[in-house]
Amino acid sequence: MTIRLGLLAAVLLLALAPLGLPIYAMTLLTEALILGLFAMSLDLMVGYTRLLSFGHAAAYGLGAYAAGNLLLHTAIPLVFAVVLAALLSGVVAIGVGWVCTLATGVSFSMLTLAFAQLLYAVAFKWTAVTGASDGLAGIPRSAGPFGMTAFQGKTGFYYLVLIFLLLAFVLCRALVNSPFGAVLRGIRENESKTRALGYNTRAYKVAVVAIAYGLGGLAGALYAPFAGFANTELLYWLFSGQVLIMVIVGGAGTLIGPILGAGFFLLVQQYLSVYTDSWALFFGLVFIAFVLFVPQGIWGLATARLGRAGRR
């Protein structure tokens, strides 16, 4: 109950944020929400199905490049371009998921990484679509539909991101609480047992990979018109690792935790960059510490405390 009220308050605060925050902070917040959406999508795989992906940047990059091309070369309105790009990422993921689920456990992780690196290499060669090492620049926020321009400005775009994040959150929440989600948790706890109960676990895994990539692609598709560019960095293995850090530090298997983790990551990175360029050293150590000592993450720890307090 406390948590539900807290969530409502958080949404209200986010909705009112543009009234009080300076432009610089709004830009940061918009990026945090995009990254939060991205981290939450990975949580479906990592937290709920124990499919540890080391290549989730592939989803983000696919979405970003797809949206970038649609916005640069067609007159499709921003909102539709973003949704189309997310769908494309999800459809590609059916193939990726099919191949990667040939293996299980750590081999699955290595395959997801290999696939993301393949895309990274392709992005460097396929100049016509990706702009090679220059990337795509000047990606516009196209108007419409019906000549609507509400999402073009900084504040309007922030609300667009917020709406997509909330929709995605509601979708994920419904998903993990549905019978489908129960099967995913079954796979997480004991895949052979779930298979023995008659569920085609491979099909469920491919489905969750596709959904996670679709939502991850949505995040990437929002990033392209947010930043105005898309480059190969978005497909790099380091980015896949970073989003995994956000999920684990925030709290895997909680949906909210990874969103917080993304915000935490971005804030610390901004703060650190003032003093040092050794963010990797810092996050490497933080990540090791969390995996060792706080595997449930910040949100997992907080809700456990709240739960105990509630029972008292």
Add this chain to the structure above:
Amino acid sequence: MDFAGFLITQCLNALSQGALLFFLAVGLTLIFGIMRIVNFAHGAFFMLGAYVGYSAVHLTGDFWAALILAPLAVAAAGAAFELGILRRLYGRDGGAFLMVTFGLTLVLADLIRLTWGVAALEVPAPASLSGVVFILGEPFPIYRLFLVAAGGVVAFGGWQFLERTRLGLLIRATSQNAEMVHALGTDIRLVRSTVFGIGCGLAGIGGVLAAPLVTASLGMGPNAVIDTFVIVIIGGMGSFAGSVIGALLVAFVQVFGTYYFPDLALAFMYLIMVTVLVIRPGGLLGKEA
């Protein structure tokens, strides 16, 4: 151009490349075989080998001394990490190890950057190995021939070590049934630390040997670890012979692919991996699916 000469030099190129990849893959597969751990930091240890090798060459003025000292230093670093951190994680699932070693990758890469800077560092090949020989009229660097020999020696030596020595026996036994080995009175924890150290040390040897060829640079770690993952997936996780076959296969595909289809070379490597996975999900010589 003489086609036979071209073919032979390209094959030797591939063999030397395969030797370097083998040093990486065999360490990774050895560690996995014993500990069921995938060491994400393997590329970082490879890179550490190259940088420590650079410093050792400059301190001692002798490449051969560096080739012994640097891998020992890398092995010590690996064993220390196993003792300090990994040991706390036994009993957790494989993902935890992958994540912790990923964290170590970030830390090591940043420490290397802070210690040696961002510029690529040249490591000269020893004088006795610089220069070229002519094979059927084609010039070929002697250093690459040396790499082929070194890879062959270590592959043969490693095989004999596993088959004929007491530690080799322990390692093979532990990979089959760690609890039983423990029950029979061997300190498994010592075997694990040793194996993790040896595996990292092998990556370190690869790093020192690669340095004169490609310079020591911050990009070498990530590239190396992904190639290595592909190799052990193809060859079979935990299989010694699989790592030899996988390394050679990937090296030949890389060298000939780059020559004939420069734009598709990389895709070939992944295509082979996917084909192997579809036919044998555990890899060519792997036991587990």
